[in-house]
Amino acid sequence: MSEACEFVDDTLQRESTWERAMEFRERLGDGFKVYGASVGAVRGTIRDALKKYKDLGHDDITALSSELWADPVFERRLAAIVLLQTKVGILIPTDLTRLEGFLRQAGSHELADPLAVDVVKPLVAAFEGQARERALRVLDRWAADPDPWLRRAAETAAPPLD
Known part of the structure; x- marks a missing residue:
């Protein structure tokens, strides 16, 4: 440790x-x-x-x-x-992989929700260009995943439709 x-x-x-x-x-x-x-x-x-x-x-x-x-x-x-x-300001697109693992292991909305709202959402919102496109593809994949915490995070973190 x-x-x-x-x-x-x-x-x-x-x-x-x-x-x-x-x-x-x-x-x-x-x-x-x-x-x-x-x-x-x-x-x-x-x-x-x-x-x-x-x-x-x-x-x-x-x-x-x-x-x-x-x-x-x-x-x-x-x-x-x-x-x-x-x-969150120093996180990068590849950190979504780590966050995905955390979400899969969350086991409770008391962990999954703040992870989605306070980390994933502002992280994705900060990305521009190619990084944003990659992040949105990750959220699309999460939205179709059988894991309920990933689907919930994708729904929470996805930017509003224009």
Whole structure:
């Protein structure tokens, strides 16, 4: 585990409460481990991590998001989304492949929806020219995929028809 990932994971565990963990378990079911950290704590942890690790570039950000996503812990996955949301401006078209994997593993609208709305949609909207055409082809493919989270993300992220 990278130093940045360890920082995020340790902080999320320190910010957790057993009461919130029980509430999350009831709401999310058995598909996730939960720490019991609030959404505010997740956001604050990512803010603090980005201050502490100021020199994280594109590859570092995407690697950290993958590290956080690797364990099926709800708060870690939410932290990956917040990280990507915060740094969406440095993401590139090929990052849609990583986001597709995250969506396939989301397992909950509480992860799939913010990933689609706060990461995929602004990412696709920022592309121009050939990059935009490629991204729209990816969304078309997602729209026809049997995975419900991909279809939902494609619908959410697709630009309005002119």
